[in-house]
Structures are given as C-alpha cells and as structure tokens.
C-alpha cells in the first residue's frame with residue numbers, strides 16, 4: 855500500500871505537495887502543472903495572479919498562517 859499524499863503547510867505561505875496530482879477548475883478542466891517541478895505550491899493567501907498556484911504574492915501582502923496540527927481527539 856502506498857503512502858498517503860502529504861500536503862505541507864508552509865509557514866505564512868502556500869500549500870506544497872509533490873507534483874503527482876491533477877487539479878481541475880469548477881468545470882472539471884485540468885490546470886497544467888508547472889513543468890519540471892517535483893513540488894507544486896498552491897496559493898492559500900488568495901493574492902496570487904496565477905491561482906491556484908502560488909506566485910510569491912503572499913510575501914508582499916504579509917500573509918500570516920502558522921497553524922499547527924493538533925493530535926486527533928480520542929473518544
């Protein structure tokens with residue numbers, strides 16, 4: 855069984871994941887992944903001009919996000 859996909863939340867930045875996925879728009883059309891990249895950064899600040907991909911705009915707008923994962927609650 856393969857490992858689950860890991861999406862890494864960069865501190866004050868994008869979501870980064872291995873370039874082994876496809877992403878589609880609300881009509882089901884596929885976005886082209888940037889060629890030659892092993893990792894893809896997806897915008898989570900809302901300011902990229904290349905959505906859904908990060909273009910570095912999060913730095914200019916002072917995007918803040920440093921949430922930490924918490925252990926799942928046990929029943």
Ligand code: FES
Nearest residue numbers: 897899908911912
């Ligand atoms: S997270 Fe980088 S431009 Fe939005």
